[in-house]
Amino acid sequence: MIKVSEIAAIIDGEVIGEGVSEISFIRPVRSTKKGGLAIVFAKKDLNALSETFSDVIIGPKKILESDAKIKIVTEQLDIEKLNHVLKLYKVHKYQLFDQGNTSEIPDVYIGKHCSIGKNCHFMPGVKIMNGVSIGDNVAIHANTVIKEGTVIGDNVTIDSNNSIGNFSFEYMTGKRTRYERVESVGRVIIEDNVEIGCNNTIDRGTLGDTRIGEGTKIDNLVQIGHDCNIGKHCLLVSQTGFAGHTTLEDNVIVHGQAGTAGNLTIGANSVIKAKSGVSHSFPKNSDLFGYPAKDARAYYKNLAVLNRLSNKQVKNKSEDAGKDAASTPTLSKLWNALFLSRA
16 A cells, blocks of 8 residues: 555655545556556546546646546656656565565475465476465466466466566656666466466566456467457467557467557457568457458458569560560571671
8 A cells, every 4th residue: 555645745746636545556547447546658548537447646737637536746757756656566566575485396486475276286497476376277387487466367377488477568768768667567367278388478567457368378489568458268379479558359369470569459259360460450350461461351352463463564574575586686597697698
């Protein structure tokens, strides 16, 4: 729990309103959660002020239009002061001031304040940090790291060399360096019956959660960015990548080496074919291919037209070359002509 007055003092903000003295969690402006502290990061957040259910909100004067009980007004969000607030929250949220290995399994580290279910199996090199919650029948293989606050459901299998709960790739302009990382305080939530292959990275949310839906299967070498929402029963094939705030609805299949830009939604039951680059949202039942990705049938039609034009050009060049060859005397003809004229 952090006092509102303490937050306002750290960021040099003006407190307007009353009714809340402290906050227990931080959440995005756009969230179905009720209560907590929301922080305006970008202009798009200002467009969602009427949708927020936070008790406290930080941002410019426009936040006075929100229904939050308390507004902490600051015209310019200083990244160092903001990170001070976020780090303070993170330390208290995951009790990072009280760390240590509670594991009785050789070569396995389990931090404090964790919840571990029944019939779980952890292989050598596994590290589970503070405040992690793990359900029943979970298997985590060698050298996988599960970072603080991660929530894992029942019947989950995580193969070796995964890193789950990494810092989000979220930056703001800083004073000391051009880009300064925003401290990420969200979580990774992995629902029941998920399978995760080897060598994958899943970033935690900056303020909210990165979620992997029930029954989803993830191949090897997959990158899932911060605040992504992967739906239920999705298939993510090797070497796919998803930028922050990507939403895949239920039953989406993404083939190898495909990727998405951030802040977009792919509708349910869609397929993204191999090596495609998705730059904007698509509705459910989409069949996508190419870069930038578009409807696969339209893409194939375009390729067919290009192939016909190309073949036509090649044929015309070949015919022109044949005509030129027919009209050009060969060396033997020139020699015969020269010889006959001398005779």
